[in-house]
Amino acid sequence: MENTAPLKPTETELEILQILWQHGPSTVRFVNEEQNKVKETGYTTTLKLLQIMFEKNLVSRDEESRSHVYRAAVTEDETQQRLLDRFLDTTFRGSAMKLVMQALGNHRTTPDELNQIRHLLKKLEDDSSNADS
Amino acid sequence: MENTAPLKPTETELEILQILWQHGPSTVRFVNEEQNKVKETGYTTTLKLLQIMFEKNLVSRDEESRSHVYRAAVTEDETQQRLLDRFLDTTFRGSAMKLVMQALGNHRTTPDELNQIRHLLKKLEDDSSNADS
DNA sequence: CTTGATCTACGACTAACTTCGTAGACAATT
DNA sequence: AATTGTCTACGAAGTTAGTCGTAGATCAAG
Known part of the structure; x- marks a missing residue:
């Protein structure tokens, strides 16, 4: 397996990416608090998601301090473009x-x-x- | 529970709707054959999907002849609009x-x-x- | 040093989506 | 009337996404 593999983020993953794009590198706690502004979400739920996204190389993380700092590993533009292409295909038949x-x-x-x-x-x-x- | 409730179609459901929109009312067999042009799909898989979509009121069906004839119960435009709204929100933050x-x-x-x-x-x-x- | 708060890691549970196998109804054909 | 083929209905298995509980590490006080 290699890294540098940009996949299609799921619905929730996208929500998290939005937070990272908007606020820059963040701790799990911060991301979770942002999520909670929209929808009640347990702390470990957010953590797990970020870990999975890390596996998928959707985010990277700085493990220096005890609370890791996550940052988006894909840009908003490229992700939007990717999703748009797909959406165009499936929904508007191109x-x-x-x-x-x-x-x-x-x-x-x-x-x-x-x-x-x-x-x-x-x-x-x-x-x-x-x-x- | 009431009917007349048009929900968000899933990926596969959307593919089937596309077929119905393009070709008009169709039998399961026809839909399945169309699907197979893109991706191998078992007959009963298509059948099941259509039955589920019928439950969800995404399609209606004519049971006159032994092989039922399915037709889209939602229009292409309204569905595209609904999905676009959602997509705009989640991916382009509005x-x-x-x-x-x-x-x-x-x-x-x-x-x-x-x-x-x-x-x-x-x-x-x-x-x-x-x-x- | 003990208590309590906060963090990561990990496993397990649920729900939704998709797939398919099998059974029974029905017809056409031999 | 038996055989063969096509249909619907239904149940069940596999997959993926999302959720959360719990355990163990670490740190900051008291």
Whole structure:
């Protein structure tokens, strides 16, 4: 077995990753307290999860002090991308278009955000104009 | 207990729903054959799944002929919307923007599709101008 | 040094999802 | 009427995710 193997996080694992991404390296206790803000969770439950995630190389940990400090071993962006690809496949049968339309259509988007998207569109358009470098 | 309760389909259930959405009402055998194009699946496995989905009211069935005919009891759109909402929450922490950006950024989108999105943006803009009603 | 708090490690239990084997009903065919 | 094939129903086993209890180590006081 090798490490450096990025897998698909489960629902709960993702919640924990979110916490680590938001707050940076954290102890089990901190992660657990954050989790409890959303949903009652026993301390050892959080611990176990983090240990499993450690096995899977989803997180790394610093064992210097008695209470280990865990940090995300995968970035938020790459994980989102991975999950998005999968989701696109299974739920929208690969049609990024349809997904975007539904996402934009059904969630109030601020004018500012709409502008950001417009900029992206512009950029995509330009990129496709002058094709390969 | 009541019926008319559309829940979150599991991974496999979603695959079956995709088949029903694509091909319309189908027998177990047909669904199973479609499934086998992607992944070897025993006949009774498919049958069982459809029966469970029937219990959950994800599909309805016509029992006239000996081989029942199943049809999706939830629409593709509403299911996609429901799953998208959930996905947006868990993976993108609610930021439709970020999701759209990633989706557009990492999947080649045709100029035509870009146009469609542009139209949608326009429409969203207009809608937000003249507020309610 | 004893008590109590906090930590890791680990095993076990539950619940949900998926898979499949087997049995019985029903029909078509020999 | 026996054989063969296809169907539904159902039960049971295997898998994975999530939960938590308990034991043992470590530390900080009293």
